[in-house]
Amino acid sequence: MHAPVMVREAIELLKPEADKRYLDGTLGGGGHAEQLLERIGPDGKVLGLDWDEEAITATRHRLHRFGDRLVTRCANFKKAKEILGEVGWDKVSGILLDLGLSSHHIESPERGFSFQAEARLDMRMDRRQSLDAYRVVNTFPVSELERILREYGEEPAARRIAIAIDAKRKRKMIETCRELAQIVERVVGKRRGRVNPATRTFQALRIAVNRELENLEDFLENAYELLFSKGRMVVISFHSLEDRLVKRAFRKWNQSCLCPAKTPFCCCGWSQKARLVTSRPLFPSREEVQRNPRARSARLRAVERL
Numbered sequence: 001m002h003a004p005v006m007v008r009e010a011i012e013l014l015k016p017e018a019d020k021r022y023l024d025g026t027l028g029g030g031g032h033a034e035q036l037l038e039r040i041g042p043d044g045k046v047l048g049l050d051w052d053e054e055a056i057t058a059t060r061h062r063l064h065r066f067g068d069r070l071v072t073r074c075a076n077f078k079k080a081k082e083i084l085g086e087v088g089w090d091k092v093s094g095i096l097l098d099l100g101l102s103s104h105h106i107e108s109p110e111r112g113f114s115f116q117a118e119a120r121l122d123m124r125m126d127r128r129q130s131l132d133a134y135r136v137v138n139t140f141p142v143s144e145l146e147r148i149l150r151e152y153g154e155e156p157a158a159r160r161i162a163i164a165i166d167a168k169r170k171r172k173m174i175e176t177c178r179e180l181a182q183i184v185e186r187v188v189g190k191r192r193g194r195v196n197p198a199t200r201t202f203q204a205l206r207i208a209v210n211r212e213l214e215n216l217e218d219f220l221e222n223a224y225e226l227l228f229s230k231g232r233m234v235v236i237s238f239h240s241l242e243d244r245l246v247k248r249a250f251r252k253w254n255q256s257c258l259c260p261a262k263t264p265f266c267c268c269g270w271s272q273k274a275r276l277v278t279s280r281p282l283f284p285s286r287e288e289v290q291r292n293p294r295a296r297s298a299r300l301r302a303v304e305r306l
């Protein structure tokens with residue numbers, strides 16, 4: 001199992017307290033949840049959400065020593081409010097999101113996230129959904145493919161790659177991850193250093209297939225409502241698009257008025273919801289990146305509910 005990222009920093013910033021309840025919106029392999037459970041005493045509980053059934057099953061098994069102190073649900077974190085209601089918790093003392101893929105996804109070639117895999121293009125984290133990477137790659141219009149590659153992958157060769165995909169699929173459907181990676185490599189050239197030339201394309205497709213930015217944006221719309229006063233929220237993100245959404249939401253919550261500048265008196269009805277705990281993102285230590293290269297693009301932000 002890959003080590004979970006920035007665990008020490010995340011747990012310290014959450015300031016876990018004995019016998020309180022916490023929400024881990026991205027349970028994954030349970031590395032963060034485990035540390036939280038260790039810190040919150042015999043009556044503290046964690047509600048762990050993950051939309052990947054396999055992650056929930058494996059982590060429930062691995063952390064069975066915590067018994068009913070770990071409550072799990074297979075669900076999208078954007079439904080957190082509803083699920084907290086179902087569980088009867090209403091609010092929590094802290095929330096953690098550690099976004100992106102889990103080690104399980106990366107290590108399971110059949111899930112279709114890896115460049116080298118002969119596996120079918122899939123990339124769904126939630127296998128209950130019907131949209132997968134195969135459908136995006138083989139049926140989306142060229143202009144939409146180009147938009148996805150440009151916006152979500154920040155891929156400079158977006159147009160050329162989209163055209164190459166279209167030329168290929170007109171002859172025969174693109175079935176596997178490796179086939180797609182080869183098409184991209186033919187357009188942008190061979191691997192430079194350790195970064196595979198298809199990295200941006202794969203990231204873009206993954207974000208589109210899983211609607212990652214939409215889910216995060218939905219969640220951030222009013223996630224502060226789920227926190228008790230002084231409760232903290234920590235988000236670890238892995239690319240600038242996610243981090244931008246987190247930064248924007250946290251800054252908004254930190255403001256006392258949303259009226260445009262120079263408005264003579266406040267008429268927005270907004271009030272400050274939280275204060276920034278980190279005014280700039282925190283990055284993993286050099287030692288952590290050396291130990292765990294997956295940590296290299298991580299950044300962490302935290303807020304505290306007023």
Ligand SMILES: C[S@@+](CC[C@H](N)C(=O)[O-])C[C@H]1O[C@@H](n2cnc3c(N)ncnc32)[C@H](O)[C@@H]1O
Pocket residue numbers: 004005025026027028029030031032033049050051052055075076077078098099100101102103125215
């Ligand atoms: C980076 S991993 C979390 C790792 C975890 N913190 C640990 O210590 O092992 C992210 C997890 O969040 C899940 N995930 C991503 N987006 C989600 C969403 N919108 N709703 C629910 N789960 C999500 C993924 O399936 C994955 O298992």
